[in-house]
Amino acid sequence: MPSVSQSIRVKVLFFGRLKEIAGRAHESIDLAPEADIESLFARYASRYPELQQYRPSLVASCNQEFAPWNTVLHAGDEVAFLPPVSGG
Amino acid sequence: MPSVSQSIRVKVLFFGRLKEIAGRAHESIDLAPEADIESLFARYASRYPELQQYRPSLVASCNQEFAPWNTVLHAGDEVAFLPPVSGG
Amino acid sequence: MAAPSTDITKLVLEPIDPLALAAYVRGNGDGAMVIFDGFVRDHSKNRRTLYLKYEAYEPMALAKIQEIAAHLHNQFPIHRVAMVHRLGRLEIGETSVYIAVSAAHRAAAFDACRYAIDTLKCTVPIWKKEYFEDGSVWADGELPSAPSATSAVKPAS
Amino acid sequence: MAAPSTDITKLVLEPIDPLALAAYVRGNGDGAMVIFDGFVRDHSKNRRTLYLKYEAYEPMALAKIQEIAAHLHNQFPIHRVAMVHRLGRLEIGETSVYIAVSAAHRAAAFDACRYAIDTLKCTVPIWKKEYFEDGSVWADGELPSAPSATSAVKPAS
Numbered sequence: 001m002p003s004v005s006q007s008i009r010v011k012v013l014f015f016g017r018l019k020e021i022a023g024r025a026h027e028s029i030d031l032a033p034e035a036d037i038e039s040l041f042a043r044y045a046s047r048y049p050e051l052q053q054y055r056p057s058l059v060a061s062c063n064q065e066f067a068p069w070n071t072v073l074h075a076g077d078e079v080a081f082l083p084p085v086s087g088g
Numbered sequence: 089m090p091s092v093s094q095s096i097r098v099k100v101l102f103f104g105r106l107k108e109i110a111g112r113a114h115e116s117i118d119l120a121p122e123a124d125i126e127s128l129f130a131r132y133a134s135r136y137p138e139l140q141q142y143r144p145s146l147v148a149s150c151n152q153e154f155a156p157w158n159t160v161l162h163a164g165d166e167v168a169f170l171p172p173v174s175g176g
Numbered sequence: 177m178a179a180p181s182t183d184i185t186k187l188v189l190e191p192i193d194p195l196a197l198a199a200y201v202r203g204n205g206d207g208a209m210v211i212f213d214g215f216v217r218d219h220s221k222n223r224r225t226l227y228l229k230y231e232a233y234e235p236m237a238l239a240k241i242q243e244i245a246a247h248l249h250n251q252f253p254i255h256r257v258a259m260v261h262r263l264g265r266l267e268i269g270e271t272s273v274y275i276a277v278s279a280a281h282r283a284a285a286f287d288a289c290r291y292a293i294d295t296l297k298c299t300v301p302i303w304k305k306e307y308f309e310d311g312s313v314w315a316d317g318e319l320p321s322a323p324s325a326t327s328a329v330k331p332a333s
Numbered sequence: 334m335a336a337p338s339t340d341i342t343k344l345v346l347e348p349i350d351p352l353a354l355a356a357y358v359r360g361n362g363d364g365a366m367v368i369f370d371g372f373v374r375d376h377s378k379n380r381r382t383l384y385l386k387y388e389a390y391e392p393m394a395l396a397k398i399q400e401i402a403a404h405l406h407n408q409f410p411i412h413r414v415a416m417v418h419r420l421g422r423l424e425i426g427e428t429s430v431y432i433a434v435s436a437a438h439r440a441a442a443f444d445a446c447r448y449a450i451d452t453l454k455c456t457v458p459i460w461k462k463e464y465f466e467d468g469s470v471w472a473d474g475e476l477p478s479a480p481s482a483t484s485a486v487k488p489a490s
Contacts, residue, residue, distance in 0.1 A: 015390055016460040017471050059477050061458070064393035066477060080390055080458075084474030087387065087394070087418055087459025088371050088430050088450060103233055104303040105314050147320050149301070152236035154320060168233055168301075172317030175230065175237070175261055175302025176214050176273050176293060195352055204375040204426050210446075211368040212439065218361040269361050282369065286447050289367075293439060 008033055010073050012040065013080040018058075021050050037062065037079055038069040044081075057084055096121055098161050100128065101168040106146075109138050125150065125167055126157040132169075145172055183249075184258040185241045187234055192271045197258040206255050206278040210285040212293045214273040216266050220315075226307045230263045230272060233301040237261070240300040244292050252288040254279040259292060261302060272304075341415040342398045344391055349428045354415040363412050363435040367442040369450045371430040373423050377472075383464045387420045387429060390458040394418070397457040401449050409445040411436040416449060418459060429461075 007030040014022045022044065031040060037060045045052040060067050061080045073079065095118040102110045110132065119128060125148045133140040148155050149168045161167065184200060194213065202209045216228050245257045255278040262272050275292045279285040298318040305314050341357060351370065359366045373385050402414045412435040419429050432449045436442040455475040462471050 013390065015388065015458065016462070057476060061390070061393060064390070064396060080393070082390065082458050082477065083460060083471065084476045085455065085458055086461040086472035086474035087389070087457050088454040101233065103231065103301065104305070145319060149233070149236060152233070152239060168236070170233065170301050170320065171303060171314065172319045173298065173301055174304040174315035174317035175232070175300050176297040194355065198351065198370070202370065202372060202426070207371060207374040209368075209370040209372070211366075211370065212443075213355070213359065213366040213368065214364060214439070215359060215366070217364040217437070269359070280374070282371070282447075282450060286369075286443070290439075290443050 006033060007031060008035070008073060008075040010040070010075070010077045010079055012044075013078065015080065016083040018051065018054065018081055018083060021048050031073060034072055036070050036072050037067060040073065040079060041069070041081060054083065058082060094121060095119060096123070096161065096163040098128070098163070098165045098167055100132075101166065103168065104171040105142065106139065106169055106171060109136050119161060122160055124158050124160050125155060128161065128167060129157070129169060142171065146170060182256055183242075183245045184260065185238065185245050186260045187232055187238055187241075188260060188262050189264045190262075192260050192262055192274045194271065194274055197260065197274060198276055201256045201258050201276040201278045203255055203278060205280070207280055208282040208285045209276055209278045210282070210289040211277075212273070212275040212289050213271055214293070215271045216268050218268045220306050220308075223308045225268065226309060227268065228266045228272070228307065229305045230261070230266065231303050231305075232261070232263055234263075237301050241296065244295050244300075247295075248277065248288040248292055251291070252277075252279070252284040253281070254284050254288050257288070257292070259296070261296070261300070263302070339413055340399075340402045341417065342395065342402050343417045344389055344395055344398075345417060345419050346421045347419075349417050349419055349431045351428065351431055354417065354431060355433050358413045358415050358433040358435045360412055360435060362437070364437055365439040365442045366433055366435045367439070367446040368434075369430070369432040369446050370428055371450070372428045373425050375425045377463050377465075380465045382425065383466065384425065385423045385429070385464065386462045387418070387423065388460050388462075389418070389420055391420075394458050398453065401452050401457075404452075405434065405445040405449060408448070409434075409436070409441040410438070411441050411445050414445070414449070416453070418453070418457070420459070 009030050011028050013026045019025050058081045062071050063078050097116055097118050099116050101114045107113050146169045150159050151166050241259050258276045260274050277285045277289045299320050305312055398416050415433045417431045434442045434446045456477045
């Protein structure tokens, strides 16, 4: 049986303004099992308080597909917080 | 006072299928005063009976502007019978 | 109601140069350009087309194209327009009509470009003859919505 | 739902070559091509722009562009699509996005091209930073309509 404290590792990507705030384009992070994207964001928002103000304008992706914030993460997932897009 | 028999000269242009039927691109023709475009066409239709069948599909122009068939012509006018257009 | 003198409106016999027209139309103050490129299809109603010939009532056709360009500026917030139609013999794949419209925002450029080609196709006196292996035909075409007779009889309202 | 392999969908760092893309997209069986050319405007909100930088979540952006191209083929009777977005630093007047759609008839080409750029602008993860004489800003952008939380609460209908 897996230990309840077993953690999962996910990859997190930052773009645009968020990359400047986090000071990095990506990192890997260990999370508790059953963590969702919202809780992952909350962790970064506590590390970089400036992030919090952008939360309403962000959408999330998991494995390169738009994903609801309550998506439960699994080991190896690639998560990104996407600011409003401005291509074109 | 002008004579009642005084005629006016107009220029007539033919395009597309009409040019082939008339065997010419343009000609000048003398008309009775007060002649309108419809009567001008009737004259050509009597000369080239094949023209008559196209009458419903034609629009007329006078001096390079679309014109109703009952437009009364004046000396020097340039009249054209325009088949359905197919530019583009 | 004249088109601004910075527009390009032309009937030409030689091949149309799309790159030169596009480069002319797009300005550094714009952000968007929409182009319509109409060219000779290799078939028509299931017959193989060999080539086309276009003829025009040239002065009237040019005036109508200029009217359309002027109307675009009245109706849409656009910058520049190029509307060029080629006449004479055209081979398969060659451009017969090229319309480019630049604007600060794409919606106006799309709307104007589409209005231009739709209006050209049903109002500009240009005719296309299609040549096939076994003969040639004048294309069906569109009846311009010309003014109706100036009559005392009014339609029932 | 993959785009036909004959489409061109790319993210590029080098300048976009419009002539090559247009020549590729238009086929002898088509009669119409509509092109959207989006390029760098020399101003933004009354400030003079010096240049732009675009960045993307590259694999996701490319996948989203390919989804759009595939959707065009499902929705509109078109032939070929090219959708190319440039990344990195772009100077004033340089093309950032180029979309060309060919079809037998113009209505489908217009509809598809417009759908493509409208959808790209609000769903493809690409970001633009505008550089001015006195600083730089991330463009406001569009919030993609992402899936909402998978919740038991349904909206009132």
